[in-house]
Amino acid sequence: xxxxxxxxxxxxxxxxxxxxxxxxxxxxxxxxxxxxxxxxxxxxxxxxxxxxxxxxxxxxxxxxxxxxxxxxxxxxxxxxxxxxxxxxxxxxxxxxxxxxxxxxxxxxxxxxxxxxxxxxxxxxxxxxxxxxxxxxxxxxxxxxxxxxxxxxxxxxxxxxxxxx
Amino acid sequence: xxxxxxxxxxxxxxxxxxxxxxxxxxxxxxxxxxxxxxxxxxxxxxxxxxxxxxxxxxxxxxxxxxxxxxxxxxxxxxxxxxxxxxxxxxxxxxxxxxxxxxxxxxxxxxxxxxxxxxxxxxxxxxxxxxxxxxxxxxxxxxxxxxxxxxxxxxxxxxxxxxxxxxxxxxxxxxxxxxxxxxxxxxxxxxxxxxxxxxxxxxxxxxxxxxxxxxxxxxxxxxxxxxxxxxxxxxxxxxxxxxxxxxxxxxxxxxxxxxxxxxxxxxxxxxxxxxxxxxxxxxxxxxxxxxxxxxxxxxxxxxxxxxxxxxxxxxxxxxxxxxxxxxxxxxxxxxxxxxxxxxxxxxxxxxxxxxxxxxxxxxxxxxxxxxxxxxxxxxxxxxxxxxxxxxxxxxxxxxxxxxxxxx
Numbered sequence: 001x002x003x004x005x006x007x008x009x010x011x012x013x014x015x016x017x018x019x020x021x022x023x024x025x026x027x028x029x030x031x032x033x034x035x036x037x038x039x040x041x042x043x044x045x046x047x048x049x050x051x052x053x054x055x056x057x058x059x060x061x062x063x064x065x066x067x068x069x070x071x072x073x074x075x076x077x078x079x080x081x082x083x084x085x086x087x088x089x090x091x092x093x094x095x096x097x098x099x100x101x102x103x104x105x106x107x108x109x110x111x112x113x114x115x116x117x118x119x120x121x122x123x124x125x126x127x128x129x130x131x132x133x134x135x136x137x138x139x140x141x142x143x144x145x146x147x148x149x150x151x152x153x154x155x156x157x158x159x160x161x162x163x164x
Numbered sequence: 165x166x167x168x169x170x171x172x173x174x175x176x177x178x179x180x181x182x183x184x185x186x187x188x189x190x191x192x193x194x195x196x197x198x199x200x201x202x203x204x205x206x207x208x209x210x211x212x213x214x215x216x217x218x219x220x221x222x223x224x225x226x227x228x229x230x231x232x233x234x235x236x237x238x239x240x241x242x243x244x245x246x247x248x249x250x251x252x253x254x255x256x257x258x259x260x261x262x263x264x265x266x267x268x269x270x271x272x273x274x275x276x277x278x279x280x281x282x283x284x285x286x287x288x289x290x291x292x293x294x295x296x297x298x299x300x301x302x303x304x305x306x307x308x309x310x311x312x313x314x315x316x317x318x319x320x321x322x323x324x325x326x327x328x329x330x331x332x333x334x335x336x337x338x339x340x341x342x343x344x345x346x347x348x349x350x351x352x353x354x355x356x357x358x359x360x361x362x363x364x365x366x367x368x369x370x371x372x373x374x375x376x377x378x379x380x381x382x383x384x385x386x387x388x389x390x391x392x393x394x395x396x397x398x399x400x401x402x403x404x405x406x407x408x409x410x411x412x413x414x415x416x417x418x419x420x421x422x423x424x425x426x427x428x429x430x431x432x433x434x435x436x437x438x439x440x441x442x443x444x445x446x447x448x449x450x451x452x453x454x455x456x457x458x459x460x461x462x463x464x465x466x467x468x469x470x471x472x473x474x475x476x477x478x479x480x481x482x483x484x485x486x487x488x489x490x491x492x493x494x495x496x497x498x499x500x501x502x503x504x505x506x507x508x509x510x511x512x513x514x515x516x517x518x519x520x521x522x523x524x525x526x527x528x529x530x531x532x533x534x535x536x537x538x539x540x541x542x543x544x545x546x547x548x549x550x551x552x553x554x555x556x557x558x559x560x561x562x563x564x565x566x567x568x569x570x
Contacts, residue, residue, distance in 0.1 A: 023501075025500075026501055027274065027500060027502050028502060054403050055403055055406060056406055057406070057505065057512065058503060058514050058516055058532040060503075060532075062528045063528075075503050075514070075516070079417070079419060086501075109406070110406075110541075110544075111404065111406030113540065114537070114540040115537075118536075122238070137230065137231040137569060137570075138231055138234065139181075139182035139183060139231070140181065140182060140183065140184055141182050142182075146236070146239060158173055158175075159173030
């Protein structure tokens with residue numbers, strides 16, 4: 001299936017309003033969808049006979065400081081059909097007390113569990129419904145989210161000077 | 165107040181705060197206890213801590229804690245030009261640097277639109293060194309797996325054979341493990357004069373050694389009893405957890421990105437994809453995972469032989485050949501997002517790039533490492549097994565922590 005066919009399929013099932021934007025200019029076309037519908041759409045893509053996206057390759061979070069949003073990009077792959085599909089959701093960056101929130105996919109793809117924990121660790125995105133959302137690479141009491149573009153590292157960590 | 169003279173304020177609360185166990189002692193049932201395995205463990209190349217909940221000899225739950233090696237690959241990548249990231253890519257999976265480099269460079273070449281314009285000799289050299297490195301990586305995996313089970317000889321034998329590969333690769337680019345050899349649009353150098361002959365000699369030497377190894381460890385009765393029917397990973401679970409590489413193939417799926425994506429000159433080469441068949445136990449057990457790696461070594465040898473034929477025949481070295489001729493002065497892809505993936509010895513290595521188009525520094529470069537994803541299945545594999553089997557299971561996953569932590 002081509003990108004357009006998959007898009008048509010999603011629109012047929014969920015209506016045209018779930019698609020926020022699409023970008024077909026690059027090497028890999030990307031479909032931006034409404035973030036609240038993400039688990040339903042992923043489940044649909046996973047279980048539908050025509051698409052059967054059984055493999056979630058990668059979850060990438062990107063901090064878009066200029067636009068004031070955080071983007072999350074999901075690379076789906078279907079092993080039997082050899083299809084690729086890229087979904088994208090965006091959310092406001094939020095602040096210390098008001099983290100961006102995205103529904104989790106770990107119910108459908110177990111692999112999303114660790115990918116989402118990593119995104120939480122490095123970007124501070126709360127994945128709603130995640131069974132075990134803890135930091136994964138950094139210590140639990142580390143301050144801030146290092147891959148945000150405006151990240152300032154803390155001065156001392158347990159008495160260790162962080163910036164050298 | 166911390167001053168510059170005090171390096172670390174030791175306090176037991178600090179330790180508890182920074183690396184807490186997920187399970188509290190009061191959550192445990194009677195007879196259960198928490199055992200911390202690691203931070204260092206011989207079956208992992210690097211630092212890993214496993215929080216194991218045990219009930220006597222039985223493992224009830226395994227919670228991996230990592231991040232001890234965190235070297236900030238992604239943060240570094242946001243501050244460096246594309247070509248200067250290549251040495252950092254080497255350090256992700258330091259046992260298979262060439263493979264990682266190959267995938268990374270391939271992605272950039274696709275973004276620049278020069279992937280099909282490179283001379284065939286460059287592509288064959290890339291595949292040759294990548295497959296040599298795949299052999300070396302599998303040797304470490306198989307050899308150290310022997311140690312986990314309690315056999316020391318295969319480790320020594322395989323380290324001896326791996327040393328030959330490392331000498332060869334050192335001859336190629338001057339470094340033993342971290343090569344920075346494959347460049348965007350070319351190579352650092354051509355192969356040294358005489359390399360093809362010595363590599364052919366090495367292959368001739370290696371073939372009988374592989375047979376010896378198989379007799380020593382793979383068909384060994386004790387080894388089979390320790391690994392067969394242990395840590396069974398069903399195929400649907402493996403796919404759902406995003407496992408790749410030998411992990412996935414041992415579960416019975418013929419899925420290799422070298423064939424599926426057919427990148428570089430792999431479609432011109434003749435090789436098979438070994439899969440786990442459950443010869444000694446069940447499909448997808450520890451024995452299968454190890455055996456798939458052994459079979460892959462044979463396939464790599466096949467590929468190397470074919471590359472050598474090409475490199476000494478149709479695409480042989482000429483005076484005019486310059487491996488750096490196509491290397492762009494400035495690597496500046498158009499504004500785009502791109503996900504590239506390739507097959508490293510551990511599985512699917514992917515990079516997600518975002519380029520803004522007006523600088524040669526990536527806006528974002530995410531590494532999707534196979535070990536990170538493969539390790540996430542460990543809790544599922546080791547539930548209700550024996551503690552000694554847990555070691556066999558960790559070893560069979562073949563994790564390199566440099567890649568898990570990045």
